[in-house]
Amino acid sequence: QDPVTVFAAASLRGALDDIARTYPAPVVVSYGGSGTMARQIALGAPADLVILASPDWMDWLRDQGALADRKRVDLLRNRLVLIGPAGARPLPNPDAAALLDALQGGRLAMGQRAAVPAGIYARAWLAGIGAWDALAPHLAETDNVRAALALVARGEATLGVVYATDAAADTSVDVLWTVPEDRHPPIVYPAAALSDAGDAFLRHLGMTDARDTFEQHGFLPIEPAR
Amino acid sequence: MTLSVHLRHRHGDFTLDVAFDSGPGITALFGRSGAGKTSVINAVSGLLHPDEGRVAVDGDTLLDTARGIDLPPHRRRLGYVFQDARLFPHLDVARNLDFGARYAPPGAKGPARGDVIDLLGLSGLMARAPATLSGGEKQRVAIGRALLSRPAMLLMDEPLASLDAPRKQDILPYLERLRDGPLGLPILYVSHALDEVARLADHLVVIQEGRMRMQGLLYDVLSDPAAVPLLGVREAGAVIAATVVAHADDGLSTLSISAGHLELPGVQAAPGTRLRLRILAQDVILSRDRPAGLSSRNILPVAIAAIHSGDGPGAAIALRAGSDRLLARVTSRAVTDLGLRVGMECFAIFKATTVAPGSIGR
Amino acid sequence: MTLSVHLRHRHGDFTLDVAFDSGPGITALFGRSGAGKTSVINAVSGLLHPDEGRVAVDGDTLLDTARGIDLPPHRRRLGYVFQDARLFPHLDVARNLDFGARYAPPGAKGPARGDVIDLLGLSGLMARAPATLSGGEKQRVAIGRALLSRPAMLLMDEPLASLDAPRKQDILPYLERLRDGPLGLPILYVSHALDEVARLADHLVVIQEGRMRMQGLLYDVLSDPAAVPLLGVREAGAVIAATVVAHADDGLSTLSISAGHLELPGVQAAPGTRLRLRILAQDVILSRDRPAGLSSRNILPVAIAAIHSGDGPGAAIALRAGSDRLLARVTSRAVTDLGLRVGMECFAIFKATTVAPGSIGR
Amino acid sequence: MTLDAASWDALTLSLWVSVWATVLAVPLALWIAWLLARRDFWGKSALNALVHLPLVLPPVVTGYLLLLSFGRTGPIGRLLEQTFGLVLSFRWTGAVLAALVMGFPLMVRAMRLAIEAVDPRLEDAAATLGAPRWAVFARVTLPLIAPGVLAGAVMGFAKAMGEFGATITFVANIPGQTQTLPSAIYTFLQIPGGEAQAIALVLWACVVALGAVVMSEWLARRVARRIAGS
Amino acid sequence: MTLDAASWDALTLSLWVSVWATVLAVPLALWIAWLLARRDFWGKSALNALVHLPLVLPPVVTGYLLLLSFGRTGPIGRLLEQTFGLVLSFRWTGAVLAALVMGFPLMVRAMRLAIEAVDPRLEDAAATLGAPRWAVFARVTLPLIAPGVLAGAVMGFAKAMGEFGATITFVANIPGQTQTLPSAIYTFLQIPGGEAQAIALVLWACVVALGAVVMSEWLARRVARRIAGS
C-alpha cells in the first residue's frame, strides 16, 4: 500500500507523528518551513496533503493554481505567548514601557518579522499595542520559532514571543502572558489535500481522536469544521 | 641514420641559432655552461617549441615550423636522459625502469632488461624509492629508464656528470656497444667533458653562446689546430684509429696504426678489432733523435705538418704519422731549442699508460 | 681550524661508519657514487641526524649524540652548496644570493658581494628566475648564495660537476683564495674528480661503501702507492710543493723543488710564491740515462724507493726526488727491460705542459 | 546513541547519498580541476566562478535553483526524465545531486591545488618515454595528486553528510526517501524535547564523517611514506 | 538590482563580516595547517577531526553549539565578556565567529595541501643559510604556499558570504547588526512574492564573491608567473 505523503509545518511534528501512528495506512511526513514547502508543492512535490503554518502561503498556493479545486480547510489554531526564563514574574498585558523594562537591556526573541509566521503574528501584536517602534531595536529575530525559544531557554534573550505549543514543552521557560487572540490575525494552520489519499487522511485528522491528540500537544481545535 | 637540426629560438636575452646535420652513430654537443645545449636537446625531444626550426631523424620530420609539423614528445620515440634525473617519485626503481616498456611499438628492438640492470649496477636498488637514492644512483636509474623504453634514438644531457670515474668507465663502452651492436642506436650526447666526447662521438658539434661554432667528424674537428682555443688547451688532442694485433702474457697488447706499432696495457678487444685512440696534445713529447733507454715504449717517426704558435707560452704542432694526424703541444722554447720547423722529421714519444682505457673507442 | 667527524648511521641496508679528524684548509671527501659522501656532509650540516656521532668544528661541538647535543642547521653557520642546486624558485637570482646575508653575525667576515658576482659570472643573471637558468648557471648561483651567507665553513657537494672546464678553472683558484686569504675559510669538499681534489685539498678522506678507507694529508695519501687501487689507476699521482723562481719572456716560468728546477708554462703567481704541483703517475717517464734532444724540458734525477706490481700490466714506482716523493706508473715490461729495482738511480721525465694550471695549487 | 527506525533510515540514507555524491563527483571534479589548473581557454574565469557559486550562495538558494532547473517542470529535469527516465526532485537521487553540487567547490579546489603542485617536468619525462597524454595523467599525475584527490573526496563526503539547506529545499524531508541525517536532526530540533535524539544523531554524524577523515589521513600517509621511501 | 536600505545594510554587513572572518581565520588556519602538515603530536587526529566538524554538522547544529559555548551564558562566552569585554551573541562579532568557524575547514585544507607540496629540501637549504625556523617559514614556505593560502582565503571568504544556518542560529537576524546577506535572502524567500528582491540580493552576492574569486586567480597567476620566470 502506498504511503500517504504529508508536507507539514515543522512545528506540528510531535502531534502529527502521534496521529500518523494510529492511521491504518502508512504515513510519511516531510516537515519544513511553510514558504519552502509551498514552493515545493508549486513545483510538483509528491504530496498528498499539505499543512502550512501560514494562510498567506496557502493563498499563494491557490493563486499558483497548485490546489486545483481540492478542499482547503483551516485545521488548527495556536496561541501566541510571551515567555521568559523559568521563574520570571508574569507580565500581564504589557505595554511598550513594561516590555522594555522587563527586557532590562536584553533582547526579545521572535520569528523573523516578515518571513516566519510566528514572527508576523508577534509583530502584529506589538504594532497593535503601539510598542513596535520602541521594541524593534531590541529584537532578536530567528528563522524559526524553535530558535527563538532556544535563545530564551539559553538565557541569551530575556524575553521571547513563541507559540503556546512550544512554550509548554520547555521547562526552562515560563509563559509570562498569553496574547489574546484578537490582538493578531488568527493563528491558523490551513491544510489542503492534493489527492484522494490526502483527502482521506485530512478527514482522519478531523476525527475526535486526532483532535484530542492535537489538543494534548497544546493546539486548539478550529470551531466546527467548515 | 641521419639527424638534421635547424633551430632558432629566443629565451629573453638569449638567442639560440644552431644548425647541424650529422650521420649515424653518436653526435656530441659540446659547449660551456649556458651555451644552449639543453635547449637544443629539448627542441629535438619536443619539450621546447622553438620559434622556428626543423628537426628530422632519418628523413622523418619531427618538427617543421614552416609546415606546421610538431610531433608531440611521446610520438618521437626519443629516450631522453635528463640533466636532472627526473625519476618518478611515486614509483620504485623497478617501476621507473619499466615505465616506458609498454609504449614501445610491438617489434621495437632494445637492450635486454637484465643487461641494463647489470651494467648500471641497479639490481640492489630495484625496490628502493627514488628519494632514497644518491645523486649518482638516480642518474644510473634515469639512464636505464630511457634505454628500456626502446627508443629509436637516445638523447643524453650530461648523463655521466654525477658518476665517478670507474662507473663512467663501465658505462661508456656499453653506450658504444649500443651504438655499434645490432641496435645501431644513434645518440645525441651533451657533455662538457671532452674525454667522454672524444671516446664516444662520431660527430662533434661545438656551440658557444647559442651559436654553432664548428661541426664535423670527430677525427677532423679534434685534429684541427684551430679547434684548440674552442675546446680548451688541456683537452686538445687527436683521435686515431688502430687495430689490435696481439696480446702478450704480461698484459701489454700490440696495436697497429698507419705509422707503426704501439704497445698499450689493458686492451680488452680481440685481435683484429679496430679501436679508437685519443692522444692528448699535451701528452706527446717530441725528440729529434730516436731515444733509447726510456720506460716509454711508444716512439713513432713523424713529420711536422704545421706549427701554430698561440698567445701563450705553448705551440700546437700538427704531425703526420703515416696517414694519421697527431697533435702535440710543446713550449715555444722547445720549438726554438729543437729547431722545429714544418717538414722536419722527428720522433713522437708517448707512454703506453698514457692512452687510458677511457680514451679507446671503437 | 679543526674538523672532527665521527658518525654511525643506518639507512636501510646501507651503513655509514666514518671517523676522521682534519686540520685547517680544505678537506676532500672522495668516494664512488653511493659511497656515503652526501650522507656525511648532511650529518655535518645538521640535516641528517645520525644514529650516533660527534661533529666538532674548531672545538665547538655541533653534534654529540652521547651528550644529547644537536645544533639546528641554522646555528651551525655552515654554508652548504648542495649537489642539486636548491635555489629558491620564488626569488630571482639577486634575492637568492642575498638570502643568507641578514643572518650572519654582525662582525662576520666574508667575501665581497661584487667579487662573488664577478667571479661566478652572475652579473647578467641577477634579475632572472631560477627556472630559466641552465644547469651550470644554477650551480654557480648556489655557490654564490652559500658564500654570501658568510659561513664559518663551507660544505660543497660536487659543486663543480655541472660546470665546464674553463669555468672550473676560474672557480678553483677562487676557492683557494678563500681558504688562504684573510678569511681562512675551511671547506669540506665532496668530489669524485681527483684532479679537483688534488688541486684543492689539504686533507683527503677516502670512503668506500660507507666506510672510511684512508685519510691523511693530501701529499701523503696521494704519494702512497697503496692508494692507487682506491683512487683509480688513471688518477694516481703525487702532489709536490714548488716555489716560483722567475718568469721568462717566452711565458715559461722556473720553479724550484727540492730535487732541482722545473720549467712550466702559464704560471700566474709572483716569484717567491709556493705552489702545489700534481704530477700524475702515468705522466712520468723513467730513463736510465739523462736523455737529450727532447721537447720535454723537465728531467729530474730520482731514486727508486719502492716498486708495487699490481695484478694488471702496470707497476707503480715510488720515487724519491730530493725530499719529495713522486709516483710513476710504467708497464711491467718496462720494469724488466730497464732492469728497474729499488735503490736504483735514474731520471724522471715529464713534459712542462703536463702540469696543467688546474693542478697547481697554493 | 541508540536510534529509532526513522533515524536509522536517515543515517543509512545519508551514507548512501554521500557515497554516491562522492563517487560521482570525484571524476568530474578531477576533470574540472585539471582544466582550471593546466589549460587556458575562453570562459575559464566563468567556469571557475560557477564552480564556486554553491559556496557563495546560501544553501537554500542553491536548493531552490536546483528545484527550478532539475525539478520535474524545470528544463533539465524534464529532459532527464524524458530521455533517461531519471527523476531527481523529491528522490534520493536529488539528494545526491544536492550533496554533489554543494561539495563540488571543495573538491575542485583541493584537486586543483594538488595538480598545480605537480612538477610538469615529470610529466614531460613520461611523455619522452612514449606515454600519450592520458597515460601521463593516469600513471604520473594521478598518483602524485592522490593525496589531494583523497582530501577533496573526504571534504566532499563530509560536506555531503552535513548538507542541509539545499537538500531540504530540493528534495524536501520525506522519511525513508529523502530525509537525510541533517534533515532528521533539524526535525528533532523542531519539537519540544527532541534534543536528546538530535544529539544522538549529531554524534553519529560525527562518528561517520570523522571515520572517513581518519581513514583518508591514513591512506594519504601511506602514499606519502611510499614516496619518501621506507 | 537596486536594493532597499535594509538590503544594502545586509550587503555591507556581509562584506564586513566576511572580510573580518577571512582576515582573522587566515593566520590561525595557516598555523593549524602547518601543524597538521609538518608535525606529529599526540591528538593530531583529534585536531584534524575537530577542524572538519563544521563541515560534517548541519550548520544549524554548529550554530547551536556556538550558542552553547560562546553565548553570554556559555563558558567561553562568559570568559570573553569578563576578561576582554567581548560580547559575541547578537553582535556582528558573533557573525564573524560563525563565518570563521564554518569556513575554517576549507581554509585549513587548502593551506595544508599547499604546505605538503613544498619541497622540504628548500626549507633545509634556507636553514643552512642561517635562517631560523620562523624565517624559513616566512621567507620560503609562505611565499611558496601563497597560492594555496590565497585559495584558502577565497574559499573562506566565499563561504562567509554564503553562510546562513550557523549565523542565524547563533546571532539571529537583527537588521543592521546581524542580518547578513543570506539572512536577508532567506527572509525574502519566505515572503510570498519576495522573489524579485531575493534575486537582486543573490546577484549581488555573486558579484562580490566572484569578484573575490577572479581577483585571487589573478594574484595567484602573478605569483606562478614570477616563479616560472617572465
Ligand SMILES: Nc1ncnc2c1ncn2[C@@H]1O[C@H](COP(=O)(O)OP(=O)(O)OP(=O)(O)O)[C@@H](O)[C@H]1O
Ligand atoms: N626562460 C628563459 N629565459 C631567459 N633565458 C633562458 C631561459 N631558458 C634558458 N635561458 C638561457 O638560455 C641559455 C641556454 O640554456 P641551456 O639550458 O640550453 O644551457 P646549457 O648549454 O644546457 O648549459 P648547462 O651546461 O649549464 O646546462 C642559458 O644562458 C639560459 O640562461
Ligand SMILES: Nc1ncnc2c1ncn2[C@@H]1O[C@H](COP(=O)(O)OP(=O)(O)OP(=O)(O)O)[C@@H](O)[C@H]1O
Ligand atoms: N633513506 C635511505 N634508505 C636506504 N638507503 C639510503 C637512504 N638514503 C641513502 N641511502 C643509501 O646510502 C648510500 C649513500 O648515499 P649518499 O647519498 O651519501 O651517497 P654519495 O656518496 O653522496 O653518492 P653520489 O656520489 O652518487 O651522490 C647510497 O647507497 C644510498 O642508496
Ligand code: MOO
Ligand atoms: O511552522 Mo514555522 O515556519 O516553524 O513557524
Ligand SMILES: [Mg+2]
Ligand atoms: Mg644544460
Ligand SMILES: [Mg+2]
Ligand atoms: Mg651525493
